[in-house]
Amino acid sequence: MVVNSLVIQLLNGLASASALFLVASGLSIIFGVTRIVNFAHGSFYMLGAYVAFSITRALPVEAFDVLGELGPHVRFWGGIATAALVVGLVGIAIEIAVLRRIYHAPELFQLLATFGIVLIVQDATLAIWGPENLVGPRAPGLRGAVYILDQRFPQYELLLIAIGPAMLGLLWLLFHRTRWGTLVRAATLDREMVAALGVDQRKLFTGVFLLGAALAGLGGALQLPRETLNLQMDLSIIADVFVVTVVGGMGSVVGAYLAALLIAELQALMLLAPPFTIAGIEIAFAKLTLIPSFLVMAAVLIVRPYGLLGRPQAAARVAGAAEPVLRLATPELTRIGLAALAALALLPLAFGDYTVAVATEIAIFVLFTASLHFIMGPGGMASFGHAAYFGLGAYACGLAVKYWAAPMGVGLAFAPVLAGLGGLLFGWFTVRLSGVYLAMLTLAFAQIVWSIVFQSDALTGGDNGIRGVWPDEWARDKAVYYALAVALCIAGTLLLRRIIYAPFGYALRAGRDSPLRAEAIGIDVRRVQWIAFAVSALFAGIAGGLFAYLKGSVFPTYVSIPKSVDALVRVLLGGVQTVSGPIVGAIVFTGLEEQLARATEYWRAVLGVVIILLVLAFPEGLAGFAQRRWERWRGGGE
Amino acid sequence: MSVLLVESLRKSFGGVEAVAEVSFAVEAGEMLALIGPNGAGKTTCFNMVGGQLRPDGGRVHFAGRDITSMPPRAIWRLGVGRTFQITATFGSMTVAENVQMALLSHRGRLWNWWPRATRLYREEAIRLLAQVGMEDQADRACSVLAYGDLKRVELAVALAHDPKLLLMDEPTAGMAPAERIGLMDLTGRIARARGIAVLFTEHDMDVVFAQADRIIVLNRGRLIAEGAPPQVRADRAVQEVYLGSGSTFGGH
Ligand SMILES: Nc1ncnc2c1ncn2[C@@H]1O[C@H](COP(=O)(O)OP(=O)(O)OP(=O)(O)O)[C@@H](O)[C@H]1O
Numbered sequence: 001m002v003v004n005s006l007v008i009q010l011l012n013g014l015a016s017a018s019a020l021f022l023v024a025s026g027l028s029i030i031f032g033v034t035r036i037v038n039f040a041h042g043s044f045y046m047l048g049a050y051v052a053f054s055i056t057r058a059l060p061v062e063a064f065d066v067l068g069e070l071g072p073h074v075r076f077w078g079g080i081a082t083a084a085l086v087v088g089l090v091g092i093a094i095e096i097a098v099l100r101r102i103y104h105a106p107e108l109f110q111l112l113a114t115f116g117i118v119l120i121v122q123d124a125t126l127a128i129w130g131p132e133n134l135v136g137p138r139a140p141g142l143r144g145a146v147y148i149l150d151q152r153f154p155q156y157e158l159l160l161i162a163i164g165p166a167m168l169g170l171l172w173l174l175f176h177r178t179r180w181g182t183l184v185r186a187a188t189l190d191r192e193m194v195a196a197l198g199v200d201q202r203k204l205f206t207g208v209f210l211l212g213a214a215l216a217g218l219g220g221a222l223q224l225p226r227e228t229l230n231l232q233m234d235l236s237i238i239a240d241v242f243v244v245t246v247v248g249g250m251g252s253v254v255g256a257y258l259a260a261l262l263i264a265e266l267q268a269l270m271l272l273a274p275p276f277t278i279a280g281i282e283i284a285f286a287k288l289t290l291i292p293s294f295l296v297m298a299a300v301l302i303v304r305p306y307g308l309l310g311r312p313q314a315a316a317r318v319a320g321a322a323e324p325v326l327r328l329a330t331p332e333l334t335r336i337g338l339a340a341l342a343a344l345a346l347l348p349l350a351f352g353d354y355t356v357a358v359a360t361e362i363a364i365f366v367l368f369t370a371s372l373h374f375i376m377g378p379g380g381m382a383s384f385g386h387a388a389y390f391g392l393g394a395y396a397c398g399l400a401v402k403y404w405a406a407p408m409g410v411g412l413a414f415a416p417v418l419a420g421l422g423g424l425l426f427g428w429f430t431v432r433l434s435g436v437y438l439a440m441l442t443l444a445f446a447q448i449v450w451s452i453v454f455q456s457d458a459l460t461g462g463d464n465g466i467r468g469v470w471p472d473e474w475a476r477d478k479a480v481y482y483a484l485a486v487a488l489c490i491a492g493t494l495l496l497r498r499i500i501y502a503p504f505g506y507a508l509r510a511g512r513d514s515p516l517r518a519e520a521i522g523i524d525v526r527r528v529q530w531i532a533f534a535v536s537a538l539f540a541g542i543a544g545g546l547f548a549y550l551k552g553s554v555f556p557t558y559v560s561i562p563k564s565v566d567a568l569v570r571v572l573l574g575g576v577q578t579v580s581g582p583i584v585g586a587i588v589f590t591g592l593e594e595q596l597a598r599a600t601e602y603w604r605a606v607l608g609v610v611i612i613l614l615v616l617a618f619p620e621g622l623a624g625f626a627q628r629r630w631e632r633w634r635g636g637g638e
Numbered sequence: 639m640s641v642l643l644v645e646s647l648r649k650s651f652g653g654v655e656a657v658a659e660v661s662f663a664v665e666a667g668e669m670l671a672l673i674g675p676n677g678a679g680k681t682t683c684f685n686m687v688g689g690q691l692r693p694d695g696g697r698v699h700f701a702g703r704d705i706t707s708m709p710p711r712a713i714w715r716l717g718v719g720r721t722f723q724i725t726a727t728f729g730s731m732t733v734a735e736n737v738q739m740a741l742l743s744h745r746g747r748l749w750n751w752w753p754r755a756t757r758l759y760r761e762e763a764i765r766l767l768a769q770v771g772m773e774d775q776a777d778r779a780c781s782v783l784a785y786g787d788l789k790r791v792e793l794a795v796a797l798a799h800d801p802k803l804l805l806m807d808e809p810t811a812g813m814a815p816a817e818r819i820g821l822m823d824l825t826g827r828i829a830r831a832r833g834i835a836v837l838f839t840e841h842d843m844d845v846v847f848a849q850a851d852r853i854i855v856l857n858r859g860r861l862i863a864e865g866a867p868p869q870v871r872a873d874r875a876v877q878e879v880y881l882g883s884g885s886t887f888g889g890h
C-alpha cells in the first residue's frame with residue numbers, strides 16, 4: 001500500500017512540476033536576456049488563470065457544434081491557448097510602458113518597479129473578477145480518472161505530466177533550431193555583443209517578454225480544472241518560482257525543469273510523511289511543504305552558489321555606480337536633526353488618539369526601515385524578505401502571551417532574540433550570494449517563515465493569528481505606549497547609526513566597496529556581513545514586537561511579501577546611501593500609505609503606480625535627491 | 639631563511655596553463671622583479687602567493703611557514719601586504735579612512751561597535767600617507783583620485799601593518815615616467831630600511847633595471863631566466879621573448 005501511495009504522490013509531484021516549470025522558465029528566459037527579475041511573473045500566472053476562466057465561459061457552446069465531437073475540446077483548449085496569448089500581450093504592454101524605461105536602472109529598482117506591477121495587477125484582478133474564489137470548468141474528455149496500482153489518478157493530471165517535458169522540448173527546438181532562438185541564446189551569453197551585431201534589441205526584448213509572459217499565462221490557465229482561482233495565486237507561486245530559478249540557475253531553462261521536478265517531488269512526498277509531536281504540539285509535515293524546498297535550496301546553494309546549471313553573475317551594486325563618502329554630520333546639523341526629531345515626536349500628543357496611534361506606527365516603521373537600511377546601504381545586501389524578522393519579533397510577543405501569559409517586558413525581550421536567531425540562521429546562507437540571487441533567497445526565506453506561521457494552526461493560530469497581545473496595565477494608555485515606542489525606536493535607530501560610523505560599520509562598508517581589498521587587509525567579509533544581517537534582524541524584531549503590542553494581535557500578514565516590499569520602498573524612497581534616508585522614507589511612505597488606505601479601496605494599485613513613478617523619477621531616493629540638489633545649490637553659490 | 643619561498647607552483651584555467659612549475663625565493667630587504675609579456679602569468683602568481691587563488695599544485699612558504707591555500711586575510715595577518723594591478727580601494731571612504739581601515743584591522747578593532755572609526759588611528763594613517771606623498775589628499779574621496787594617486791594609497795595601505803613581504807602588481811601603472819622611478823625608489827628605500835622583501839611586476843624596464851636587485855622572467859607560465867639585472871638583460875631567451883612580443887626591452 002505504501003508503495004502505491006508513493007507512486008501516486010510521485011505522479012502528483014510531476015504534475016505540479018509542469019506548472020512550476022512553465023512559470024519559472026518564463027522568468028528565467030526574461031532574466032537571461034533583459035537581466036530583469038520579473039516579480040510580476042506570478043501576476044502573469046494568476047492572470048492566465050482568470051483570463052482562461054472568462055474565455056472558456058464566454059465562448060458560446062453552440063458556435064462549436066459544427067465541429068461535432070471535437071467541438072468542446074476545441075472550445076476548451078482554444079480558450080486556454082487564447083488566455084496564454086492574451087497574457088503574452090499584457091506582457092508586451094508592460095514591457096513597452098514600464099520596463100523599457102528602466103533597463104539601465106539599478107537592478108533593485110527594476111525589481112521594485114515590477115513589484116509595482118504586481119500591485120496594479122492585483123487590484124485590476126480584484127476589480128474585474130471580484131474577491132470570491134472562482135471554480136473553473138473541467139477539461140472535456142479528461143474529467144475521469146484512471147487506476148494506477150489500484151489508486152484513482154485524475155486523467156487531467158496525466159496530461160499535465162506530459163506537458164512539462166513537451167514544453168521543454170518545444171523550447172529547446174525554439175532556441176536551437178530557429179534564428180530568433182539563437183539570437184536569444186546569444187543575448188543571454190553576451191548582450192553587448194548581440195547589440196554590436198546590429199540586432200534590434202528592443203524587438204528582441206519585447207519578443208522575449210511575450211514568450212515569457214505567455215508561458216506563465218499558460219501555466220496559470222492550465223490550473224483552471226484543478227485549482228480554485230484566488231487573488232493570492234500570484235504571490236504564492238512566485239516564492240516557489242524564485243526557489244526553482246535559484247536552484248536551477250538563472251537563465252537556464254533546463255535547470256528550471258530539473259529544479260521544478262526536484263522541488264515539486266519533494267513537496268509531494270512531504271504529504272506522505274506522518275505528523276509528529278514536539279512539546280505537545282502536533283506538527284504535520286504535510287503542511288510545511290516549503291521546508292523541504294528550503295533544505296534543498298540550501299544544499300544546492302552551498303555546493304553550487306549559482307544553481308544547478310547557472311553561471312556566476314557579476315556582483316551587482318545596490319545603487320548607482322560610485323557611492324558617496326559617508327561623513328559624520330557636523331555638530332550643528334546633528335543638533336538640528338535631534339531637535340527636529342524631538343519636535344516630531346512630541347507633536348502627535350497635541351492631537352487625538354488616532355494621530356497618536358498613527359505616529360506610533362510611524363515610529364515603529366522608522367526603526368524597521370533603519371534595520372533594513374543597515375544591511376542594504378552599508379552592507380550592500382538588498383533583502384526582499386525583511387518582514388520575516390519583523391514578523392518573528394511580533395510572533396515572539398504573541399507566543400509569549402499565548403503560552404506563558406508573559407508580561408510585555410518578557411515579550412519585548414524575546415522579540416529581538418527570536419528575530420536575531422532567525423537572522424543568524426537565514427543570514428548564514430544569504431551572505432553567500434549577491435545581487436538578485438540574494439534578493440530572491442531572502443524573499444524565499446520570508447515565505448518559509450510565512451508558511452510556518454500560516455500553516456501551523458496549533459502553534460500560531462494560523463490565519464486567525466494570535467489575539468489579546470496587549471501592553472501591561474501601565475502602558476495601556478495610547479500616549480504612554482507611544483512614548484515607550486518612540487523612545488525605543490529612536491534609541492534603536494540612533495544605535496544603528498552609531499554602529500554605521502563605528503569600526504564594525506566601516507568594515508561592513510569595506511566589504512561592500514571592495515571585497516577583494518577588504519579580504520586583503522584581514523577582514524572576514526562574509527562573517528562581518530553575517531553578523532550585520534543578524535543585527536539588522538534583531539532590530540527588525542524589536543520593531544515587530546512593538547507593532548504586536550500596538551495592534552493587540554499578530555497575523556501572518558506581518559510576514560507577507562508586501563510587508564517586505566513596503567520596507568524596501570521606504571529605504572529606497574529615502575535613499576540607500578544616506579544615513580538619514582530611512583527616517584525620511586519611513587515617515588513619508590507610512591503617512592502616504594495611511595492616507596491612501598483611507599481614501600480608496602484600490603490603494604494598492606495607486607501605490608503600485610506611485611512606486612513605478614518614483615523609480616522612474618528618483619533612482620537615488622528622496623534624501624539622495626535632496627542631498628544632490630543641496631550640494632549643487634551650495635556648489636553653485638560658492 | 640627566505641622570506642618567501644615558492645616551489646613548483648602550478649595553475650591552469652580550463653585548458654590554459656597560466657603558471658607551470660614556477661619556483662623562486664625572495665630575501666628580506668630584497669627587491670625581486672617578476673617580469674614577462676602580457677598574459678605571462680604574473681598576476682596569477684601573485685594571486686596564488688596572496689591567497690586570492692588556490693594553486694593546482696606546488697607550495698608557498700612564508701617565513702618558514704606553509705601558507706599554501708590559506709585565505710588572503712590569514713596571509714595578510716602573517717605579514718604580507720599587497721597592491722593590485724587594478725587598484726582595489728574603498729570608494730565610499732576618504733583616502734585617510736582607507737588606511738585607517740587597515741590599521742583598525744591590524745589592531746583587532748573591527749568588531750568595535752561604539753567609537754567613531756574616522757577618529758581612530760588618524761595620525762598614524764596620515765604618517766603613512768606622508769611617506770607616499772599623499773597627506774595633502776587625506777580627506778578626499780578615494781573615488782575621485784587620479785589613477786597614479788590610487789596606487790600610492792594602495793602602497794600606504796599595504797604598509798600599514800608593517801609587513802615582512804610586499805606584493806606589488808604593477809605598482810606604477812598610470813603614472814608618468816619620472817613619477818614611476820620616484821615611487822619605486824621610495825619603495826626600495828623603505829624596503830631596505832625595514833628589511834621588507836618586495837616582489838613586484840612592472841612593464842617599464844627602466845624602472846625594473848633601476849630598482850630590482852634580482853629579476854625573474856616569466857613567459858607563458860614558465861620561468862625562462864633568473865639573475866641580476868645585467869645578466870637578464872644579456873639573456874638570449876629573454877630578448878627573444880620581448881622582441882617577439884613587440885615590446886621594447888631595455889628601451890635604450
Ligand atoms: N580567472 C581567469 N580565468 C581564465 N583565464 C585566466 C584567468 N586569469 C588569468 N587567466 C589567463 O591566464 C594567463 C595568465 O594571466 P595573468 O593575468 O596572470 O597574466 P599577467 O602576466 O599578469 O599579464 P598582464 O601583464 O597583462 O597583467 C592569461 O592567458 C590569462 O588569459
Ligand SMILES: [Mg+2]
Nearest residue numbers: 680681682723
Ligand atoms: Mg597582470
